[in-house]
Amino acid sequence: MVSFRQRGKDWEYRIPYYDPVTQKRREKSKKGFRTKKEAATEAAIVQAEINGDFVRKDDNITISSYIDLWFEKYKLTVKKSSWDSRYDSIIVIKKNLGSCRVKDVTEKIYEGFLNKIAPEYAKNTLTNIHQVFNMMIREAVRDSYFKDNPIHDVNLPKKAKEKKVEELDEDLKDMKFWEKEEIKLFLQVVSRKGRPRDLAMFLLLIYSGLRIGEAVALTWDKIDFKKSEIKVRYTLFREKDLKSNYELLSPKTESSIRNVPVPPQVIMQLRILKNVQEQVKNEVGELYKDEDFVFADNSGMPEPARNYNYRMATYIKKAGVTKITPHNLRHTYASLLFAAGIDLKEAQRRLGHSSSKTTLDVYSHVMRETKIESVIQFNAIANDIF
Structure with missing residues (x-):
């Protein structure tokens, strides 16, 4: 609030305010006006500047x-x-x-x-x-x-x-992947000893090629049960892997935003998981924080990706298969695509690569092995015929 005072024959105005940067109390004042009206006129202009945040700042602040x-x-x-x-x-x-x-x-x-x-x-x-x-x-x-x-x-x-x-x-130094028999052994163990959530997750990773961060970010509205399709729109970022401190971010590249078709087995297991989740909601009641996550824990929070690393290691040990990580399941998916004869452009789209060159660079060895296997199978057929 502006105040005025007369000092001898001159008038002075004072305007207290708080600096918007430092939040410290400051004051603008000026004296030497012949009348109170002159002081009030200039004070009004200065007050308007202060209200408009045109206060002189520290020019040297870094x-x-x-x-x-x-x-x-x-x-x-x-x-x-x-x-x-x-x-x-x-x-x-x-x-x-x-x-x-x-x-x-x-x-x-x-x-x-x-x-x-x-x-x-x-x-x-x-x-x-x-x-x-x-x-x-x-x-x-x-x-x-x-x-x-x-x-x-x-x-x-x-x-x-x-x-x-x-x-x-992709980590080119860690290009491990499972053969079909290893996939079968692993899934049998998870089916017998694991949670519905684990089976749904590992089936999804093996038969969709999603990154683990994309999978834990999935919400139920991104599962198209009729089309058997997964809509990848986000990846989940967790600060220092703290359970309650997460954020949904856009995927790594524009091409990572994609719709991925999955086999009926994946959709069936997701339906089972949805029913299990509904039972949990009924049991927990108001304590369940429902944010529609597919892979939610019993409180409704998205389960940390690291949990699946730990559980996968346990199942691998029991199944006696090659030790790999959830990200290696993405490589496994790629090997299945090429074994099924999926063309390069479609593989690129499903994997969410921004160019087919990336797909070639990363999976050229898988494609080469698939090609060799195909030649051997073709030669075997030829031998049977003649």
Whole structure:
């Protein structure tokens, strides 16, 4: 609230306010006016500037300091699960641009930052960093460091991003997969000794090629029981693998958003799982947090992917088959596709690769072995005939 006082023959105004960045109480004042009316006229203009957030800011504040101030305000507006996942982005920003003054940020500086870090991070990570930096800069615009957003037209570096995503898509050093007999032995053990949830998960991974993160992110509306199809739309990110701290993110590439046909056995087991889940809901009652996840635990929360790693290892030991991981089931699925004669383009689509080159690079050895097997089978037929 503006106050006025007369000092001798002159008038002075005082305007108390809270700095929107530091939240500290400040005051603007000026003296030397001949009349109270003159003081009031200028005070009204200054008050309007304050209300419009055009208060002079610290021109020397660094990004490292400013992003901390922004983050403290941001945390009050969202759930902990949301702001907690932003902190890793802030660490990257501070590491690379922390010493830069906020007012010195330009399109060129920011593009240089993105180009520098692009080869080190996958698409989702880069996207999160980009979002955090943009939110901070929009706050800086409101705080009058800029008239307009200086990085409004900056996009993620596409080539570097896609290259990194493709590199991360498959682990070429760990290309293990099961033969048909091993699949059969493993599923028999899970069917006899496992939970309906486990059998549904492993059947799905073997006969759909989904990544484990895509599978645990599935909700029931993404299961098309009539078409026997799985709609892949999200992957589940869990901060430090904490059970209650998860976030649904877009898959690794645009091509990862796909519809995958599955055999009737998978659909049948998913129906069984849905019935089991309904029984659990009735038993748990209001304590069940129903968010429609297919692979939910008994509280309704999506079951952590790591649980399936542990349980799979147990079943493998009992079945006496080659030791592999849930991700290796994706390779197993690819081998089944090629053994069934599925063409390269269709395999690429089902696996969610952005190019057929990736499919070729990753699974060329599987295709080569399948080809050799086909030749042997053909020669055996020839021998039977003549």
